[in-house]
Amino acid sequence: MKTYLDWRAYQDAGMGDPYADIPKHGGNFAKAIAACINSRQCETHDQQVMCPSFRVTNNPNLSTGGRVKLLKAALSNNLPEVALLDPLLREAMDHCVSCKGCKRECEASVDMALIKAEYKAQRVAQDGLGLRDRLFAFTPYWLHRAHWVNNLISLRNKYAFMRWLSDKFLGVSARHLLPVPAQKPFSWSSDGCATDDISQPVSKVVLFIDTFTRYFEPNIAHAAIFVLQASGCLVHIAEPALETPDPHRPLCCGRTFLAYGLIELARNELKRVLHALKSYIDDGYTIVGLEASCVIGLRDDARALGLGDEAESLSKHVVLFEEFLSKKIAAKRLSLSFRSPRKTRSLVHGHCHQKAVGAMKAMRRVLKCIPEHEFEIADSGCCGMAGSFGLEAEHTDIGFLMAENGLLPALRASRDATIVCNGFSCRQQIKHLTGHCAIHLAELLRETITIEKVKVL
Numbered sequence: 032m033k034t035y036l037d038w039r040a041y042q043d044a045g046m047g048d049p050y051a052d053i054p055k056h057g058g059n060f061a062k063a064i065a066a067c068i069n070s071r072q073c074e075t076h077d078q079q080v081m082c083p084s085f086r087v088t089n090n091p092n093l094s095t096g097g098r099v100k101l102l103k104a105a106l107s108n109n110l111p112e113v114a115l116l117d118p119l120l121r122e123a124m125d126h127c128v129s130c131k132g133c134k135r136e137c138e139a140s141v142d143m144a145l146i147k148a149e150y151k152a153q154r155v156a157q158d159g160l161g162l163r164d165r166l167f168a169f170t171p172y173w174l175h176r177a178h179w180v181n182n183l184i185s186l187r188n189k190y191a192f193m194r195w196l197s198d199k200f201l202g203v204s205a206r207h208l209l210p211v212p213a214q215k216p217f218s219w220s221s222d223g224c225a226t227d228d229i230s231q232p233v234s235k236v237v238l239f240i241d242t243f244t245r246y247f248e249p250n251i252a253h254a255a256i257f258v259l260q261a262s263g264c265l266v267h268i269a270e271p272a273l274e275t276p277d278p279h280r281p282l283c284c285g286r287t288f289l290a291y292g293l294i295e296l297a298r299n300e301l302k303r304v305l306h307a308l309k310s311y312i313d314d315g316y317t318i319v320g321l322e323a324s325c326v327i328g329l330r331d332d333a334r335a336l337g338l339g340d341e342a343e344s345l346s347k348h349v350v351l352f353e354e355f356l357s358k359k360i361a362a363k364r365l366s367l368s369f370r371s372p373r374k375t376r377s378l379v380h381g382h383c384h385q386k387a388v389g390a391m392k393a394m395r396r397v398l399k400c401i402p403e404h405e406f407e408i409a410d411s412g413c414c415g416m417a418g419s420f421g422l423e424a425e426h427t428d429i430g431f432l433m434a435e436n437g438l439l440p441a442l443r444a445s446r447d448a449t450i451v452c453n454g455f456s457c458r459q460q461i462k463h464l465t466g467h468c469a470i471h472l473a474e475l476l477r478e479t480i481t482i483e484k485v486k487v488l
Protein backbone atom coordinates (compact mmCIF):
# COMPACT_ATOMS: atom_id res chain seq x y z
CA MET A 32 0.00 0.00 0.00
CA LYS A 33 1.40 3.40 -1.00
CA THR A 34 1.64 5.97 1.79
CA TYR A 35 2.00 9.73 1.24
CA LEU A 36 3.75 10.92 4.39
CA ASP A 37 7.17 9.84 5.60
CA TRP A 38 6.53 7.42 8.47
CA ARG A 39 10.15 6.29 8.92
CA ALA A 40 10.19 7.72 12.44
CA TYR A 41 8.01 4.72 13.40
CA GLN A 42 10.07 2.04 11.67
CA ASP A 43 11.10 0.38 14.94
CA ALA A 44 7.79 0.89 16.74
CA GLY A 45 6.32 -2.29 18.14
CA MET A 46 9.19 -4.46 16.83
CA GLY A 47 9.68 -7.55 18.96
CA ASP A 48 6.42 -6.93 20.84
CA PRO A 49 4.15 -9.94 20.26
CA TYR A 50 1.15 -7.89 21.43
CA ALA A 51 1.80 -4.90 19.15
CA ASP A 52 -0.93 -6.10 16.75
CA ILE A 53 0.50 -4.25 13.77
CA PRO A 54 -1.92 -4.36 10.80
CA LYS A 55 -0.93 -6.28 7.66
CA HIS A 56 -0.88 -3.25 5.35
CA GLY A 57 0.45 0.28 5.63
CA GLY A 58 4.08 -0.39 6.68
CA ASN A 59 5.38 2.23 9.11
CA PHE A 60 2.05 4.11 8.96
CA ALA A 61 0.41 0.98 10.41
CA LYS A 62 3.08 0.93 13.15
CA ALA A 63 2.24 4.54 14.08
CA ILE A 64 -1.39 3.48 14.53
CA ALA A 65 -0.41 0.35 16.48
CA ALA A 66 1.45 2.51 19.04
CA CYS A 67 -1.87 2.58 20.95
CA ILE A 68 -1.73 0.26 23.98
CA ASN A 69 -5.51 0.18 24.40
CA SER A 70 -5.46 1.73 27.88
CA ARG A 71 -8.72 3.59 27.07
CA GLN A 72 -7.54 6.74 28.83
CA CYS A 73 -8.88 8.65 25.85
CA GLU A 74 -12.34 7.41 26.86
CA THR A 75 -12.27 9.29 30.13
CA HIS A 76 -12.98 12.91 30.96
CA ASP A 77 -9.80 13.28 33.03
CA GLN A 78 -7.53 14.82 30.41
CA GLN A 79 -7.21 18.49 29.56
CA VAL A 80 -7.76 18.23 25.81
CA MET A 81 -8.00 14.60 24.63
CA CYS A 82 -10.37 13.78 23.04
CA PRO A 83 -12.81 16.63 22.29
CA SER A 84 -15.19 14.61 20.11
CA PHE A 85 -15.43 11.78 22.66
CA ARG A 86 -15.92 14.19 25.54
CA VAL A 87 -19.08 15.66 24.05
CA THR A 88 -20.56 12.45 22.59
CA ASN A 89 -19.29 9.58 24.78
CA ASN A 90 -19.14 7.62 21.53
CA PRO A 91 -16.11 5.26 21.81
CA ASN A 92 -15.62 5.37 18.02
CA LEU A 93 -14.97 9.11 18.37
CA SER A 94 -12.11 8.63 20.83
CA THR A 95 -8.47 8.28 19.79
CA GLY A 96 -8.46 4.59 20.66
CA GLY A 97 -11.77 4.07 18.81
CA ARG A 98 -10.20 5.52 15.68
CA VAL A 99 -7.18 3.27 16.17
CA LYS A 100 -9.43 0.18 16.25
CA LEU A 101 -11.28 1.15 13.08
CA LEU A 102 -8.05 2.02 11.26
CA LYS A 103 -6.45 -1.26 12.31
CA ALA A 104 -9.44 -3.18 10.98
CA ALA A 105 -9.23 -1.33 7.66
CA LEU A 106 -5.48 -1.89 7.30
CA SER A 107 -5.86 -5.57 8.11
CA ASN A 108 -8.40 -5.98 5.32
CA ASN A 109 -7.21 -7.60 2.10
CA LEU A 110 -8.29 -4.47 0.22
CA PRO A 111 -7.10 -1.73 2.59
CA GLU A 112 -7.63 1.17 0.18
CA VAL A 113 -11.30 0.23 -0.16
CA ALA A 114 -11.69 -0.51 3.55
CA LEU A 115 -10.39 2.99 4.39
CA LEU A 116 -13.60 4.34 2.79
CA ASP A 117 -15.78 2.54 5.34
CA PRO A 118 -18.52 4.97 6.51
CA LEU A 119 -17.96 4.28 10.21
CA LEU A 120 -14.24 5.00 9.87
CA ARG A 121 -15.01 8.06 7.78
CA GLU A 122 -17.30 9.43 10.49
CA ALA A 123 -14.73 8.71 13.21
CA MET A 124 -11.88 10.39 11.34
CA ASP A 125 -13.99 13.37 10.25
CA HIS A 126 -14.73 14.07 13.91
CA CYS A 127 -11.05 14.20 14.84
CA VAL A 128 -10.28 17.92 15.19
CA SER A 129 -6.51 17.36 14.83
CA CYS A 130 -5.95 19.01 18.20
CA LYS A 131 -2.86 16.91 19.01
CA GLY A 132 -4.26 16.36 22.50
CA CYS A 133 -3.52 12.65 22.10
CA LYS A 134 0.07 13.23 21.09
CA ARG A 135 0.63 14.93 24.45
CA GLU A 136 -1.83 13.24 26.78
CA CYS A 137 -2.01 9.62 25.62
CA GLU A 138 0.69 7.53 27.30
CA ALA A 139 1.63 6.02 23.93
CA SER A 140 1.73 9.49 22.27
CA VAL A 141 -0.54 8.41 19.43
CA ASP A 142 -0.37 11.25 16.88
CA MET A 143 -3.88 11.00 15.45
CA ALA A 144 -3.65 14.44 13.81
CA LEU A 145 -0.79 13.24 11.62
CA ILE A 146 -2.46 9.86 11.09
CA LYS A 147 -5.55 11.75 9.93
CA ALA A 148 -3.49 13.68 7.33
CA GLU A 149 -2.32 10.35 5.85
CA TYR A 150 -5.83 8.92 6.06
CA LYS A 151 -7.23 11.98 4.23
CA ALA A 152 -4.54 11.63 1.55
CA GLN A 153 -5.58 8.00 1.07
CA ARG A 154 -9.20 9.10 0.77
CA VAL A 155 -8.40 11.90 -1.67
CA ALA A 156 -6.53 9.36 -3.83
CA GLN A 157 -9.68 7.18 -3.96
CA ASP A 158 -12.48 9.70 -3.86
CA GLY A 159 -11.04 13.09 -4.85
CA LEU A 160 -11.77 16.23 -2.85
CA GLY A 161 -15.20 17.90 -2.60
CA LEU A 162 -15.72 21.55 -3.52
CA ARG A 163 -15.98 22.81 0.06
CA ASP A 164 -12.85 21.00 1.18
CA ARG A 165 -11.07 22.32 -1.89
CA LEU A 166 -12.13 25.89 -1.01
CA PHE A 167 -10.86 25.56 2.55
CA ALA A 168 -7.65 23.79 1.54
CA PHE A 169 -6.75 26.41 -1.04
CA THR A 170 -7.27 29.35 1.35
CA PRO A 171 -3.65 30.60 0.92
CA TYR A 172 -4.10 30.70 -2.87
CA TRP A 173 -7.40 32.52 -3.13
CA LEU A 174 -6.57 35.00 -0.38
CA HIS A 175 -3.57 36.00 -2.48
CA ARG A 176 -5.27 36.04 -5.89
CA ALA A 177 -8.93 36.91 -5.37
CA HIS A 178 -9.08 40.31 -3.71
CA TRP A 179 -12.82 40.53 -4.40
CA VAL A 180 -13.31 37.70 -1.92
CA ASN A 181 -13.71 40.25 0.95
CA ASN A 182 -16.87 41.60 -0.63
CA LEU A 183 -18.23 38.15 -1.41
CA ILE A 184 -17.73 36.95 2.18
CA SER A 185 -19.26 40.16 3.57
CA LEU A 186 -22.34 39.69 1.37
CA ARG A 187 -22.60 36.04 2.33
CA ASN A 188 -22.43 36.96 6.01
CA LYS A 189 -24.97 39.77 5.63
CA TYR A 190 -27.74 38.00 3.75
CA ALA A 191 -29.47 34.95 5.21
CA PHE A 192 -30.32 33.72 1.72
CA MET A 193 -26.64 33.62 0.75
CA ARG A 194 -25.77 31.85 3.99
CA TRP A 195 -28.48 29.32 3.18
CA LEU A 196 -27.07 28.85 -0.32
CA SER A 197 -23.56 28.27 1.02
CA ASP A 198 -24.93 25.72 3.47
CA LYS A 199 -27.09 23.88 0.93
CA PHE A 200 -24.66 23.77 -1.97
CA LEU A 201 -21.25 23.90 -0.29
CA GLY A 202 -21.88 22.53 3.19
CA VAL A 203 -20.57 25.72 4.86
CA SER A 204 -22.74 26.23 7.93
CA ALA A 205 -25.40 28.95 7.57
CA ARG A 206 -25.18 29.38 11.35
CA HIS A 207 -21.62 30.64 11.23
CA LEU A 208 -20.24 33.90 9.96
CA LEU A 209 -17.09 33.47 7.89
CA PRO A 210 -14.02 35.52 8.82
CA VAL A 211 -13.68 38.53 6.53
CA PRO A 212 -10.15 39.37 5.32
CA ALA A 213 -8.77 42.76 6.37
CA GLN A 214 -9.03 45.59 3.83
CA LYS A 215 -5.28 45.55 3.49
CA PRO A 216 -3.17 42.46 4.18
CA PHE A 217 0.06 42.73 6.14
CA SER A 218 2.76 44.54 4.24
CA TRP A 219 6.19 45.69 5.12
CA SER A 220 8.77 47.56 3.10
CA SER A 221 12.37 48.32 4.11
CA ASP A 222 14.00 45.31 2.46
CA GLY A 223 12.46 42.84 4.82
CA CYS A 224 14.10 44.44 7.85
CA ALA A 225 11.68 45.97 10.32
CA THR A 226 14.07 48.40 11.93
CA ASP A 227 17.50 49.79 11.55
CA ASP A 228 17.80 51.60 14.85
CA ILE A 229 19.02 48.69 16.99
CA SER A 230 22.79 48.73 16.91
CA GLN A 231 23.41 45.82 19.27
CA PRO A 232 20.42 43.50 19.10
CA VAL A 233 19.89 41.02 21.93
CA SER A 234 18.59 38.56 19.33
CA LYS A 235 18.10 38.23 15.61
CA VAL A 236 14.68 36.95 14.73
CA VAL A 237 12.70 36.22 11.60
CA LEU A 238 8.99 36.75 12.10
CA PHE A 239 7.04 34.11 10.17
CA ILE A 240 3.73 35.68 9.25
CA ASP A 241 1.21 32.96 8.61
CA THR A 242 -1.62 33.16 6.08
CA PHE A 243 -4.29 33.91 8.67
CA THR A 244 -2.41 36.69 10.45
CA ARG A 245 -1.34 38.18 7.11
CA TYR A 246 -4.75 38.37 5.51
CA PHE A 247 -7.20 38.55 8.39
CA GLU A 248 -5.43 40.18 11.35
CA PRO A 249 -2.29 42.02 10.15
CA ASN A 250 -2.55 44.21 13.28
CA ILE A 251 -1.27 41.21 15.26
CA ALA A 252 1.88 41.04 13.13
CA HIS A 253 2.48 44.78 13.61
CA ALA A 254 1.99 44.42 17.38
CA ALA A 255 4.46 41.51 17.44
CA ILE A 256 7.08 43.51 15.52
CA PHE A 257 6.65 46.35 18.00
CA VAL A 258 7.11 44.03 20.98
CA LEU A 259 10.10 42.23 19.49
CA GLN A 260 11.81 45.49 18.58
CA ALA A 261 11.07 46.90 22.02
CA SER A 262 12.74 43.78 23.41
CA GLY A 263 15.89 44.70 21.53
CA CYS A 264 15.52 42.23 18.65
CA LEU A 265 16.57 42.77 15.10
CA VAL A 266 13.44 41.69 13.23
CA HIS A 267 13.27 40.39 9.68
CA ILE A 268 10.13 39.33 7.92
CA ALA A 269 10.23 36.00 6.12
CA GLU A 270 9.55 36.44 2.40
CA PRO A 271 9.67 33.90 -0.44
CA ALA A 272 12.89 33.69 -2.44
CA LEU A 273 12.52 35.06 -5.97
CA GLU A 274 13.74 31.84 -7.59
CA THR A 275 11.03 29.69 -5.94
CA PRO A 276 7.77 28.90 -7.75
CA ASP A 277 5.07 31.57 -7.35
CA PRO A 278 7.55 34.01 -5.72
CA HIS A 279 5.02 36.81 -5.23
CA ARG A 280 2.68 34.69 -3.14
CA PRO A 281 3.58 35.03 0.56
CA LEU A 282 4.96 32.09 2.51
CA CYS A 283 2.56 29.66 4.13
CA CYS A 284 3.27 26.65 6.36
CA GLY A 285 0.97 24.46 4.22
CA ARG A 286 -1.30 23.47 7.11
CA THR A 287 -4.54 23.78 5.16
CA PHE A 288 -3.21 21.43 2.46
CA LEU A 289 -1.97 18.92 5.02
CA ALA A 290 -5.29 19.01 6.87
CA TYR A 291 -7.15 18.07 3.69
CA GLY A 292 -4.72 15.35 2.63
CA LEU A 293 -3.10 17.34 -0.20
CA ILE A 294 0.36 16.21 0.80
CA GLU A 295 2.22 17.22 -2.35
CA LEU A 296 0.92 20.80 -2.08
CA ALA A 297 1.84 20.91 1.62
CA ARG A 298 5.33 19.70 0.68
CA ASN A 299 5.64 22.45 -1.95
CA GLU A 300 4.73 25.08 0.64
CA LEU A 301 7.32 23.72 3.03
CA LYS A 302 9.98 23.74 0.29
CA ARG A 303 9.32 27.45 -0.26
CA VAL A 304 9.60 28.08 3.49
CA LEU A 305 12.84 26.12 3.75
CA HIS A 306 14.30 27.98 0.79
CA ALA A 307 13.37 31.36 2.28
CA LEU A 308 14.66 30.59 5.77
CA LYS A 309 17.79 28.58 5.07
CA SER A 310 20.27 31.47 5.14
CA TYR A 311 18.63 32.93 8.27
CA ILE A 312 18.88 29.58 10.05
CA ASP A 313 22.52 29.24 9.00
CA ASP A 314 23.13 32.75 10.40
CA GLY A 315 21.69 31.81 13.79
CA TYR A 316 18.33 33.60 13.56
CA THR A 317 15.39 32.32 15.58
CA ILE A 318 12.18 31.87 13.59
CA VAL A 319 9.25 33.24 15.57
CA GLY A 320 5.63 32.45 14.70
CA LEU A 321 2.36 33.85 15.99
CA GLU A 322 -0.21 31.18 15.21
CA ALA A 323 0.16 27.96 17.20
CA SER A 324 -1.01 25.55 14.51
CA CYS A 325 1.37 27.04 11.91
CA VAL A 326 4.35 26.91 14.26
CA ILE A 327 3.56 23.34 15.31
CA GLY A 328 3.07 22.50 11.63
CA LEU A 329 6.60 23.73 10.84
CA ARG A 330 8.11 22.22 13.97
CA ASP A 331 6.42 18.86 14.07
CA ASP A 332 4.27 17.81 11.09
CA ALA A 333 6.75 19.18 8.54
CA ARG A 334 9.19 16.45 9.56
CA ALA A 335 6.81 13.88 8.10
CA LEU A 336 6.94 15.48 4.66
CA GLY A 337 10.17 13.73 3.75
CA LEU A 338 12.34 16.82 3.25
CA GLY A 339 15.21 15.54 5.36
CA ASP A 340 17.78 17.49 7.34
CA GLU A 341 16.59 20.95 6.33
CA ALA A 342 13.13 20.28 7.76
CA GLU A 343 14.78 18.85 10.90
CA SER A 344 16.93 21.95 11.22
CA LEU A 345 13.91 24.25 10.76
CA SER A 346 12.00 22.37 13.43
CA LYS A 347 14.77 23.16 15.93
CA HIS A 348 14.70 26.89 15.17
CA VAL A 349 10.97 27.66 15.11
CA VAL A 350 9.35 28.91 18.30
CA LEU A 351 6.09 30.47 19.32
CA PHE A 352 6.10 34.19 20.10
CA GLU A 353 5.33 33.46 23.77
CA GLU A 354 8.02 30.77 23.97
CA PHE A 355 10.58 33.20 22.59
CA LEU A 356 9.73 35.93 25.12
CA SER A 357 9.45 33.48 27.99
CA LYS A 358 12.93 32.12 27.30
CA LYS A 359 14.33 35.65 27.26
CA ILE A 360 12.61 36.43 30.56
CA ALA A 361 13.94 33.23 32.17
CA ALA A 362 17.47 34.11 31.00
CA LYS A 363 17.00 37.68 32.30
CA ARG A 364 17.67 38.99 28.83
CA LEU A 365 14.52 41.01 28.46
CA SER A 366 14.36 44.47 29.92
CA LEU A 367 11.04 46.03 29.16
CA SER A 368 8.93 48.41 31.15
CA PHE A 369 5.21 47.88 31.32
CA ARG A 370 2.26 49.92 32.43
CA SER A 371 -0.97 48.34 33.62
CA PRO A 372 -3.48 47.62 30.86
CA ARG A 373 -6.85 49.32 30.40
CA LYS A 374 -8.64 46.27 31.79
CA THR A 375 -6.85 44.83 34.78
CA ARG A 376 -8.16 41.26 34.35
CA SER A 377 -7.57 38.83 31.52
CA LEU A 378 -8.89 35.38 30.77
CA VAL A 379 -6.56 33.29 28.63
CA HIS A 380 -7.83 30.53 26.37
CA GLY A 381 -5.07 28.25 25.07
CA HIS A 382 -5.14 26.92 21.52
CA CYS A 383 -5.07 23.09 21.56
CA HIS A 384 -1.66 23.09 19.87
CA GLN A 385 -0.25 25.49 22.48
CA LYS A 386 -1.39 23.04 25.14
CA ALA A 387 -0.02 20.12 23.15
CA VAL A 388 3.51 21.57 23.29
CA GLY A 389 3.24 22.90 26.85
CA ALA A 390 3.30 26.55 25.75
CA MET A 391 0.81 27.70 28.38
CA LYS A 392 3.70 27.90 30.85
CA ALA A 393 5.33 30.41 28.54
CA MET A 394 2.08 32.41 28.32
CA ARG A 395 1.94 32.48 32.10
CA ARG A 396 5.52 33.66 32.48
CA VAL A 397 5.06 36.49 29.97
CA LEU A 398 1.73 37.61 31.41
CA LYS A 399 3.24 37.79 34.90
CA CYS A 400 5.43 40.68 33.71
CA ILE A 401 2.44 42.99 33.34
CA PRO A 402 1.91 44.99 36.53
CA GLU A 403 -1.48 45.49 38.22
CA HIS A 404 -2.90 42.79 36.02
CA GLU A 405 -4.59 39.57 37.09
CA PHE A 406 -4.99 36.73 34.67
CA GLU A 407 -6.53 33.31 34.70
CA ILE A 408 -5.87 30.45 32.29
CA ALA A 409 -9.28 29.05 31.36
CA ASP A 410 -9.82 25.38 32.12
CA SER A 411 -11.00 24.86 28.56
CA GLY A 412 -10.42 22.19 25.94
CA CYS A 413 -11.00 22.64 22.23
CA CYS A 414 -13.04 25.72 21.23
CA GLY A 415 -14.89 23.64 18.62
CA MET A 416 -13.75 25.63 15.61
CA ALA A 417 -10.48 23.75 15.06
CA GLY A 418 -9.44 25.17 11.71
CA SER A 419 -12.53 24.85 9.53
CA PHE A 420 -14.19 22.02 11.52
CA GLY A 421 -16.81 24.26 13.14
CA LEU A 422 -17.67 25.88 9.80
CA GLU A 423 -18.57 22.54 8.24
CA ALA A 424 -22.36 22.30 8.36
CA GLU A 425 -22.40 18.72 9.65
CA HIS A 426 -19.98 19.63 12.50
CA THR A 427 -21.34 22.96 13.68
CA ASP A 428 -23.47 21.51 16.47
CA ILE A 429 -20.72 19.32 17.84
CA GLY A 430 -18.36 22.30 17.60
CA PHE A 431 -20.79 24.32 19.75
CA LEU A 432 -20.90 21.44 22.26
CA MET A 433 -17.10 21.42 22.43
CA ALA A 434 -17.12 25.16 23.12
CA GLU A 435 -19.68 24.63 25.87
CA ASN A 436 -17.42 22.00 27.43
CA GLY A 437 -15.15 24.44 29.27
CA LEU A 438 -14.60 27.55 27.19
CA LEU A 439 -18.05 29.15 27.19
CA PRO A 440 -18.67 28.72 30.95
CA ALA A 441 -15.25 30.31 31.59
CA LEU A 442 -16.11 33.23 29.32
CA ARG A 443 -19.48 33.73 31.00
CA ALA A 444 -17.76 33.88 34.39
CA SER A 445 -15.35 36.58 33.17
CA ARG A 446 -17.53 38.91 31.14
CA ASP A 447 -15.54 42.04 31.94
CA ALA A 448 -12.07 40.56 31.35
CA THR A 449 -9.86 40.94 28.29
CA ILE A 450 -9.89 37.62 26.44
CA VAL A 451 -6.40 36.63 25.35
CA CYS A 452 -6.17 33.88 22.81
CA ASN A 453 -3.38 33.09 20.35
CA GLY A 454 -5.41 30.95 17.94
CA PHE A 455 -7.15 32.47 14.93
CA SER A 456 -9.94 29.92 14.79
CA CYS A 457 -10.49 30.13 18.57
CA ARG A 458 -10.87 33.92 18.31
CA GLN A 459 -13.43 33.43 15.53
CA GLN A 460 -15.41 30.95 17.59
CA ILE A 461 -15.33 33.23 20.66
CA LYS A 462 -16.50 36.21 18.59
CA HIS A 463 -19.29 34.21 17.03
CA LEU A 464 -20.58 32.65 20.24
CA THR A 465 -20.14 35.56 22.65
CA GLY A 466 -19.55 38.74 20.66
CA HIS A 467 -16.20 39.21 22.50
CA CYS A 468 -13.22 40.29 20.39
CA ALA A 469 -10.40 38.19 21.82
CA ILE A 470 -6.89 39.49 21.31
CA HIS A 471 -3.46 37.93 20.72
CA LEU A 472 -0.84 38.16 23.46
CA ALA A 473 1.18 40.44 21.17
CA GLU A 474 -1.67 42.96 21.16
CA LEU A 475 -1.94 42.96 24.95
CA LEU A 476 1.82 43.46 25.27
CA ARG A 477 1.81 46.24 22.73
CA GLU A 478 -0.82 48.02 24.81
CA THR A 479 1.23 47.70 27.99
CA ILE A 480 4.86 48.16 26.91
CA THR A 481 6.21 51.65 27.47
CA ILE A 482 9.06 52.59 25.21
CA GLU A 483 9.97 55.66 23.24
CA LYS A 484 12.65 54.68 20.76
CA VAL A 485 10.80 52.08 18.69
CA LYS A 486 9.23 53.23 15.48
CA VAL A 487 5.43 53.28 15.67
CA LEU A 488 4.27 50.71 13.10
Ligand code: SF4
Pocket residue numbers: 066067068069070071072073074095096099133136137138139140141
Ligand atom coordinates in the same frame (compact mmCIF):
# COMPACT_ATOMS: atom_id res chain seq x y z
S1 SF4 B 1 -5.05 6.09 22.01
FE1 SF4 B 1 -3.71 6.36 23.78
S2 SF4 B 1 -5.10 6.79 25.51
FE2 SF4 B 1 -6.36 5.93 23.82
S3 SF4 B 1 -6.44 3.74 24.20
FE3 SF4 B 1 -4.70 4.07 22.83
S4 SF4 B 1 -2.94 4.29 24.19
FE4 SF4 B 1 -4.74 4.55 25.48
Ligand code: SF4
Pocket residue numbers: 080081082083084094095098126127128129130131132133134143144
Ligand atom coordinates in the same frame (compact mmCIF):
# COMPACT_ATOMS: atom_id res chain seq x y z
S1 SF4 C 1 -6.02 14.78 17.53
FE1 SF4 C 1 -7.49 15.50 19.10
S2 SF4 C 1 -9.51 15.03 18.22
FE2 SF4 C 1 -8.00 13.82 17.06
S3 SF4 C 1 -7.96 11.87 18.13
FE3 SF4 C 1 -6.31 13.12 19.03
S4 SF4 C 1 -7.28 14.09 20.85
FE4 SF4 C 1 -8.94 13.29 19.54
